Each structure stands twice: as structure tokens, then as C-alpha cells.
Amino acid sequence: MMPELQNASVIVPHGTVERGAKRWWHDYAVMVRWHLSSLRVWLVTLTIVQLLAGVGFVLGISLFFVHVPMTAALFVSTGVPVINLMTVGLILGPQLVADQKSNGSYEYLRSMPVSRSVTAAAWYTVCLIGGVPAMIVSLGVARLRYDLPLHVSPMIVPAVLLTSFAGTMLGYALGHAIGSPMATRLITQLLVFAIFGFAPILVPLSQMPRWLGTLNWWFPFRHMAVVTRAALTPGGHAAVLSAYVVLGLWAIACAGLAGRALGRRP
Amino acid sequence: MMSPPSAEPPAPSTSSAGPPDDWTFRVDALTKRFATLAANDSITLRVEPGEVYGPLGPNGAGKSTLVKQTIGLLKPTSGRITLGRFDLVADPDAARQLCSYLPQVQMPIDSFHVVEAIELAGRIRGASARDVRGRTASLIDSLDLGEWKDALGHTLSGGVKRLVGFCMAIVRPGRLVILDEPTNDVDPLRRRLLWEEVRALGAHGCAVLLVTHNVLEAEKSVDRLAVIHKGRLVAEGTPSSMKAADRSQLRLQLMLTPGTATPALSPWAGPAVRVGHNLVTAIAEADASTAISWAAELTSAGVAEEYALGAMTLEDAYIRLTSHMSGDGDDDGDA
Structure with a gap:
């Protein structure tokens, strides 16, 4: 016996191929919901980890000094936002993709009828949602604890957007363009180690060997810290423009790599 | 990748396979080689709208390769795949919009509530919120899933999760619905309900590609069968024939x-x-x-x-x- 259909209209097979801006924005809104729902179980944990990491780094400086120097407090407190902005896109993102590849759901996600740019834009939005509140709380705690002379300029908007975008796209490329899930996980772990210990985000460039500083110039993390600090502290900042350029190039290159990998049909 | 949406939609990639109201699924001389192995070897078949077609075959026969080429995850070495006037090989975007797909593995819905997963799947396929709400309620009722409708995916048994995945695939069906082992882990009572829904898809004009190992179940559920063996289509016809x-x-x-x-x-x-x-x-x-x-x-x-x-x-x-x-x-x- 034929099952009764409460709503006959929606059973009509989808018989058109829709393209263009209207469909793009529809898909974007739905995919943001999809990504947020797919993180639901982890959302509370993720928020706590983000807050603990941000506030922990800010308050942790006082363990090193009896009287915390303002320079140190300012340096670490303005580096923490970069960590908050990168965590979801660069660390969690590729590990989620690696999991999808391992459990077989990756092919279903690739078969969804949305464009690659929609999926990437929606994921970037979720990374911002996951990073910006923790960044604000970390800065607030730093301001209260150390009475920091923060000067938030309007450039914080492009700095946050580009820092998060570059981190998200780098993570996107690691997740999608590397075939082996295990390799993706290992590289992500290595990145965590490198970012916290050997990038001038929480550690000043002046404390690093010259070769490490030069090496860092070629990677995006130093430039993320430069643009973010420039938007949070007063005074002129060297190399901001070049930092924006390098970050932009990294973001475009990673987006291209991930896009190619997603669209590849072996 | 992150380019803004195009205001000028590109012209759909079409073929001369059929008139606008023709939604026949056609595979012509399809060959897919991996190094020296021919996973699909010159397969030709057609599935009419309303028809439930069951490719059968042992492990490694080439069924999944056929499906992956259809939905744009693999590119054929040679041959054509068309759905109505759309060339699915040349236009993978069209393939993803026109084909609904239930993969053999479970859907990634551990963090989703059941109703939410089905409704979002329908929204992603372009249905309006109102339509998809009604259709989701209908499917949950038809498949007797009411007691789990608010449950989170990770709490569901394998069979219920499979049924939710089935609902996600058909909440707004494409012109071609591809179901890969839809009854895996599903209890006998709900299997019957699922087959009724599959028949309903056919009655509403969908072509259904039902991939299964389960020969006896396929016998009762499909209009025509194809036996694929070592990449070749070795027999085709109704179960009786x-x-x-x-x-x-x-x-x-x-x-x-x-x-x-x-x-x-x-x-x-x-x-x-x-x-x-x-x-x-x-x-x-x-x-x-x-x-x-x-x-x-x-x-x-x-x-x-x-x-x-x-x-x-x-x-x-x-x-x-x-x-x-x-x-x-x-x-x-x-x-």
C-alpha cells in the first residue's frame, strides 16, 4: 500500500539545477546551521577550551614574574587573540575532516548539493563564531588583570577577519588536500607545537635566533600576530602592510589548494 | 574557492540525451580504470523515471564505482552518464543537485537531533522550510521513528540511524535516488516500511538505483536487476526473467x-x-x-x-x- 504523503509538493523530485547568488546565500545559511549542529556535542567543550587557553595564557604570565613587566603582559595578551582565532579553523577543522575521511562520511559530505565556496564560507563563519567571543574575553581579562593600555582601532576588523580566514584556509587545505587522515593529524599536532613554541605569537621575535625569525617570515603565523597587535596597540607598526599581503597570499593559496582537492575527481 | 557568488549563472551543461521532460538515467559504455584494473568495463544501462533498478554484484564487482561516477566523486575513463538532458560527467554540480544519495556508511549525524538532521538535509537540497517540515513529519510517521525524533544521533542504534539517513536522502528526492544498502541493520518490520517508501519514490517519478547484496530482498523490491561482475554488466532484466x-x-x-x-x-x-x-x-x-x-x-x-x-x-x-x-x-x- 502506498504510504500517505502529508505534503505532496516536496516529494516532487528536484528537477532543476539552481545556480547564482540567491541559491548561494540560501545554501550558505543552511550550511552554517549544518556546521554548528555538527559541532553541537563539542560546542560547550570547545568554548571552555578556548576560554581556558586564552585566559590561561593571559594569567599564566604572572607565574613567571613577581612584578609582571607591562611589555611582557602586552605582548602575550595581544598574541592570545591569534591563538583564539586559529584554534577552530587550523586545529579542530582538519582533525574533523580527517575523522570524516576515516569513518567514511567524507564522501556523503562531498556529495551534498552545495558549491565548494559555500561549504568553505560557512565553515569560516563557524570558525569566527568559535574564536571571536573567546578573543574578546581574553582581552577583557588581560585589561582587568594588567591594566593594559589597549587601543582597539577599526583595523581590528580586517585583522580578525584575515587572521581567522588564513588560519581556517590553512586548516582547510591540511584537511582536504592531504589524502591520509593520519598525516593530517600528525601535521596538525606539529603545527600546535610550532605555533606555541616557535612562532612569534607568544614569544617575541627578538628572543629567537635570526634563522628562526627569517623562517617565520615565510609562514603566516608571525604575520597574523603583526596585524592583530597593530590593531590592538597604539603607535606606528612596521611591516603591517607586508603582513597583510603575505597573509592574503597564504589564504588564497590554501583556499585554492583545498578547492582543488575538494573538486578533484580521480 | 571563496569567490563571491556569480550573478550570472553559467549555462547548464546539457547533452542531447533527451527532451526537457525526459528524466531517464542513461549510462553509455562507461569504463573506469584504476591502473590496469577495469572497475567498470563498458557498462551500458538505462533507468526510466519511476523505475527501481537494482545493480547486484559481489564485493569488488564495480557497483560503488558506478555510483561514485554518477554523483561526481570519480571521473570515468570513458563513456557517458546522463540524467535527462544533463551530462553528469561534464557537470558534477548538476549531478549533486539532481541525485540524492544514501551512502553505505552511516550518515554523520552524531551531533544532530533526528528531526533536525532530516530537515537540514531537505533544506540543503533546496526545499522550503515549510515543505521540508511537513515531509519530515510524514517520513517519521511512515517509518515509525516517532520515539526517536528528538534524540541525538549518537544515541541511536545502527538500524534507526540507517533509517534517519534514508529519510535524509529522500526528504527532497532528486530525479535519481541512489540507495546503497538502505536496509543494513534495519529490523524486519521497518524494512517493509522502507520498501514502501522506495516504491512511493518510484510512483512519484524518481528513478531509483538500489545497490545491494541482498538478492532475495532485491527480488521483492526492484523492477529490474542488473548483475555486475568484475566490472561488466553480465545480465539484466526483471527478477522473473x-x-x-x-x-x-x-x-x-x-x-x-x-x-x-x-x-x-x-x-x-x-x-x-x-x-x-x-x-x-x-x-x-x-x-x-x-x-x-x-x-x-x-x-x-x-x-x-x-x-x-x-x-x-x-x-x-x-x-x-x-x-x-x-x-x-x-x-x-x-x-
Whole structure:
């Protein structure tokens, strides 16, 4: 016996191929919901980890000094936002993709009828949602604890957007363009180690060997810290423009790599 | 990748495969090679709107390769795949919009509530919020999933999760609905409900590609079958026509006593297949009484525990065509 259909209209097979801006924005809104729902179980944990990491780094400086120097407090407190902005896109993102590849759901996600740019834009939005509140709380705690002379300029908007975008796209490329899930996980772990210990985000460039500083110039993390600090502290900042350029190039290159990998049909 | 949406939609990639209202799914001389292995070897088939078509085949036969090429995850080495006027190989965006897909693995819905997962899947396929809400409620009711509708995916049993995935695939069906082992882990009662929904898809004009190992279940559910073996389509037809070659024969099944060797078959028996303790062979109808006497003797002697003589099934035809035994619920691992 034929099952009764409460709503006959929606059973009509989808018989058109829709393209263009209207469909793009529809898909974007739905995919943001999809990504947020797919993180639901982890959302509370993720928020706590983000807050603990941000506030922990800010308050942790006082363990090193009896009287915390303002320079140190300012340096670490303005580096923490970069960590908050990168965590979801660069660390969690590729590990989620690696999991999808391992459990077989990756092919279903690739078969969804949305464009690659929609999926990437929606994921970037979720990374911002996951990073910006923790960044604000970390800065607030730093301001209260150390009475920091923060000067938030309007450039914080492009700095946050580009820092998060570059981190998200780098993570996107690691997740999608590397075939082996295990390799993706290992590289992500290595990145965590490198970012916290050997990038001038929480550690000043002046404390690093010259070769490490030069090496860092070629990677995006130093430039993320430069643009973010420039938007949070007063005074002129060297190399901001070049930092924006390098970050932009990294973001475009990673987006291209991930896009190619997603669209590849072996 | 992150380019803004195009204001000028590109022209759809179309072919001359059919007029605008023709939604026939056509595969023409499709070949897919991985190094020297031909996973699909010059496969040609067509599925009409409203038809439930079942590609059957053992592990590695090439069924999944066919599906992945259809939905744009693999590119054919040669040949064409069209749905109506759309060339699915040239236009993978069209393939993803026009084809609904239930993969063999479970859907990634651990963090989703059941209703939310189905509704979002419908929204992603372009349905309005109102339409998708009504259709989701209808599907949950039809498949008797009401008690789990607010549950989170990670709390569901494998069978219920499978049914939710099925709902996600058909909440707003494409012109071609591809279902890969949809009844895996599903209880017998809800299997029946699921098959009714599959038939409803056909009644509403969807072409359904039903990939399965489960020969006996497929026999009851599909309009036509295709047997794919080693990448080639070796037989195609209705379940009845596939069994036609076996009409003058009967199926003799012996349940052998554990620990006994396979008994020597008499000349009147056809080639036998033994799976576990089951020995199955074909005999001519004229030899029925002889076969029964022989089987009764074996049972009396303790070689077999029991025997059964009956009509040949589709599974026998399938085994004859592929020289393989298919089991319910096997993992695919298909090439």
C-alpha cells in the first residue's frame, strides 16, 4: 500500500539545477546551521577550551614574574587573540575532516548539493563564531588583570577577519588536500607545537635566533600576530602592510589548494 | 574557492540525451580504470523515471564505482552518464543537485537531533522550510521513528540511524535516488516500511538505483536487476526473467551435519555450492524423486540434518551468473 504523503509538493523530485547568488546565500545559511549542529556535542567543550587557553595564557604570565613587566603582559595578551582565532579553523577543522575521511562520511559530505565556496564560507563563519567571543574575553581579562593600555582601532576588523580566514584556509587545505587522515593529524599536532613554541605569537621575535625569525617570515603565523597587535596597540607598526599581503597570499593559496582537492575527481 | 557568488549563472551543461521532460538515467559504455584494473568495463544501462533498478554484484564487482561516477566523486575513463538532458560527467554540480544519495556508511549525524538532521538535509537540497517540515513529519510517521525524533544521533542504534539517513536522502528526492544498502541493520518490520517508501519514490517519478547484496530482498523490491561482475554488466532484466533459465530446474538444499565432508554428488545434480553447512545444487524436475531419495538416505545416515527441495530462486540465478555466494549484510568494500 502506498504510504500517505502529508505534503505532496516536496516529494516532487528536484528537477532543476539552481545556480547564482540567491541559491548561494540560501545554501550558505543552511550550511552554517549544518556546521554548528555538527559541532553541537563539542560546542560547550570547545568554548571552555578556548576560554581556558586564552585566559590561561593571559594569567599564566604572572607565574613567571613577581612584578609582571607591562611589555611582557602586552605582548602575550595581544598574541592570545591569534591563538583564539586559529584554534577552530587550523586545529579542530582538519582533525574533523580527517575523522570524516576515516569513518567514511567524507564522501556523503562531498556529495551534498552545495558549491565548494559555500561549504568553505560557512565553515569560516563557524570558525569566527568559535574564536571571536573567546578573543574578546581574553582581552577583557588581560585589561582587568594588567591594566593594559589597549587601543582597539577599526583595523581590528580586517585583522580578525584575515587572521581567522588564513588560519581556517590553512586548516582547510591540511584537511582536504592531504589524502591520509593520519598525516593530517600528525601535521596538525606539529603545527600546535610550532605555533606555541616557535612562532612569534607568544614569544617575541627578538628572543629567537635570526634563522628562526627569517623562517617565520615565510609562514603566516608571525604575520597574523603583526596585524592583530597593530590593531590592538597604539603607535606606528612596521611591516603591517607586508603582513597583510603575505597573509592574503597564504589564504588564497590554501583556499585554492583545498578547492582543488575538494573538486578533484580521480 | 571563496569567490563571491556569480550573478550570472553559467549555462547548464546539457547533452542531447533527451527532451526537457525526459528524466531517464542513461549510462553509455562507461569504463573506469584504476591502473590496469577495469572497475567498470563498458557498462551500458538505462533507468526510466519511476523505475527501481537494482545493480547486484559481489564485493569488488564495480557497483560503488558506478555510483561514485554518477554523483561526481570519480571521473570515468570513458563513456557517458546522463540524467535527462544533463551530462553528469561534464557537470558534477548538476549531478549533486539532481541525485540524492544514501551512502553505505552511516550518515554523520552524531551531533544532530533526528528531526533536525532530516530537515537540514531537505533544506540543503533546496526545499522550503515549510515543505521540508511537513515531509519530515510524514517520513517519521511512515517509518515509525516517532520515539526517536528528538534524540541525538549518537544515541541511536545502527538500524534507526540507517533509517534517519534514508529519510535524509529522500526528504527532497532528486530525479535519481541512489540507495546503497538502505536496509543494513534495519529490523524486519521497518524494512517493509522502507520498501514502501522506495516504491512511493518510484510512483512519484524518481528513478531509483538500489545497490545491494541482498538478492532475495532485491527480488521483492526492484523492477529490474542488473548483475555486475568484475566490472561488466553480465545480465539484466526483471527478477522473473532472470530466473527464466532455471524454470525447468529445482533447488535442492542440504543442511549438512557439522564436521562432515561434502558428499559426492550424483550425475543428475548440477554444480553445487557449499557455504558453511549448506550445500545447494540444481536438479532437473524429472529427477525430483531420485533426489529426494538420495537426500533422505544422507539424512538417515547422519551426513545431513535435513534437506529442502523447492523452486529456484533469484539467488541461484545470481550465483550461476557470478559463481559467488551472496550473504545478507556483507560488507561491501566494493571497488
